[in-house]
Amino acid sequence: MLVPTIVDAGLYPRDAEAFLMSAAVTGGVGGMLFVAFRNPEFGVLDRRTGFLLTVSAWMAVCFFGALPFLFSSLDISFTDAMFETVSGLSTTGATVLSGLDDMAHGMLLWRSLLQWIGGVGIIVMAIAMLPMMRVGGMQLFQRESSDVSGKPFSRVNQLAxxxxxxxxxxxxxxxxxxxxTGMNFFDAINHAMTTIATGGFSTKDASVGYFDSVEIELVITVFMTLSALPLVFYASIFLRGRRALAEDEQIHAFLKILLVAIVLCTVWNISQGMDALVALRVSAFNVTSILTDTGFATTDFSTWGSFAVGLFFLLFFVGGCAGSTSGAIKIFRWQILFASAKAHLKTTFSPSRVVVLKYQQRLVDPDTLGAVRNFLFIYITxxxxxxLAVMATGLDFLSSTSAIAQAMANAGPGLGPVVGPATNFESVAPTAKWLIIAGMLLGRLELVTAYVVILPEYWRR
Structure with missing residues (x-):
């Protein structure tokens, strides 16, 4: 919070004061917590504590992160402040703010910082915490997340x-x-932070489309793709070379899905009368943005016709690789589910046949398979x-379903005229905004983490 305070000092005194007040409140509460719990006996001793710590930490950071929006010259409600903050920290990228082109630089930087901090927080949670808590099949990565050189990291802080x-x-x-490629430093650092976090916040109302530059779009497309890969993978490449790439099945699957989706979208746009090069340019950028759950846009892709809208809607549910900043269901879960379905079909016509289910040369035990199936059921439910709850607030079917789909996938824009890439969530009813906030948090916490804490059995000794 002190960084945007310095940025806004002089030019935007009210916003600088807002950040300074927020820093004082946050630092004061944080200091009291530090003093109260510095005793070594207060530690993450078991899985139960891990669940509560994960959920409560995210809730607390979202609340304090909203303070600068409340105190600033934006004059927005608590609902909108929480929406923008949760969208930032969860790296969703949906926004209720307009007039970004003329907004105070400190506020624009704060939005980007929220996504950048949230992005690395997500990775640490997904790699260090969720495998130990066996959330949604993440236990498959309990060994990989700490083994990049054949010698596991001895401590979580080394992995972090x-x-x-x-x-x-x-x-x-x-x-x-x-x-x-021509961006000034301020726009470049902001877009870099939100690209690597696969967040999608921009300094412009028109998002990346404002720059109208093939070179800028190409750079962001490349880095969106790189950010949707497991970050531990890069350490593996450094230490083990090409062997790391050959062994990671989810990276291969992700790149294939991305390529197929771009080709399908490009062919569809060409069939609708779009120039071939333009179709390839807009399809490559916007498909990558949605599949990686980044949320940048260069055009209103919700007007491309029913096939394109349907394709983008399905991509909301795919996502990137486990251990990346991307959201949604994740590639590895789809791989396990397809392998399970294939094995089921084989044993249906040949009941005596024994099919061994493996993922990345490791046996997928029944507990892990059950965790993946249960996660998908909880996700769809x-x-x-x-x-349905958002529809009850008066929003139309496509806007409601795409708003929740993007929220749970942490993807950014929805589809349709109300919450599409050419608009924002400012006009959505407050009740619907809170439902979307819930979707963003649930999606970011991998659902199971949040639901476990509200079970009555969780609170019983």
Whole structure:
């Protein structure tokens, strides 16, 4: 919060004061918590504590992150402040703010910082916490997340340090690349932070479409793709070379899905009368943005026709790789589900046949398969319930379903005229905004983490 305070000092005194007040409140509460719980006996001793710590930490950070929006010259409600903050920290990218082109630089930087901090927080949670808590099949990565050289990291902080270095390196490389394509430093650092976090917040109302630059779109497309890969993978490449790429099945699957989706979208746009090169350009950028759950846009793709809208809607549910900043269901779960369905079909016509289910040369035990199936059931059920609830507020079917789909996938824009890529969520009813906020948090916390804490059995000794 002190960084945007310095940025706004002089030019935007009220916003600088808002950040300073927010920093004082946050630092004061944080200091009291530090003093109260510095005793070594207060620690994450078991899985139960891990669930509560994960959920409560995210809720607390969202609340304090909303303070600058409340105190600033934006003059927005608590609902809108929480929406913008949760969207930032969950790297969703949906926004209720307009007039970004003329907004105070400190506020624009704060939005980007929220996504950048949230992005690395998501990775650490997904790699260090969720596998230990066996959430949604993430236990498959309990070994991989700490084994990049054949010698596991002895401590979680060593793993976090490696992830942090990769994260910083990608951000620096993206910033330099964007500056070389013509962006000024401020726009470059903001878009780099939100690209690497696969967040999608921009400094412009028209998003990346404002720049109308093939070079800028190409750079962001490349870095969106890189950010949707597991960050531990880059450490593996450094230590093990090409062997790391050959062994990671989810990366191969993700790149294939991305390529197929781009080709399908390009062919569809050409069939609708779009120039071939233009179709390839807009399809490659916007498909990558949605599949990686980034949320940038260069055009209103919800007007491309029914096939394109249907394709984008399905991509909301795919997402990137486990251990990346991307959201949604994740590639590895789809791989396991398809392998399970294939095995079921084989044993249907040949009941005596024994089919061994494997993922990345490891046996998928019944507990892991059950966790993946249960996660998908909870995901679809949550999507259906929240979509119906949003419809009850008066929003149309496509806007309601796409708003929840993008929220749970942490993808950014919805579809349709109300919440599409050419608009924002400012006009949505407050009740619907809180439902979308719930969807963003549930999706970011991998659902199971949040639902476990509200079970009555969780609170019983």
């Amino acid at each position: 340090r490696a992830i942090g270095l990769v994260y910083l390196g990608l951000t620096f490389a993206c910033t330099i690349s964007l500056m070389l 949550t999507f259906a319930v929240l979509s």
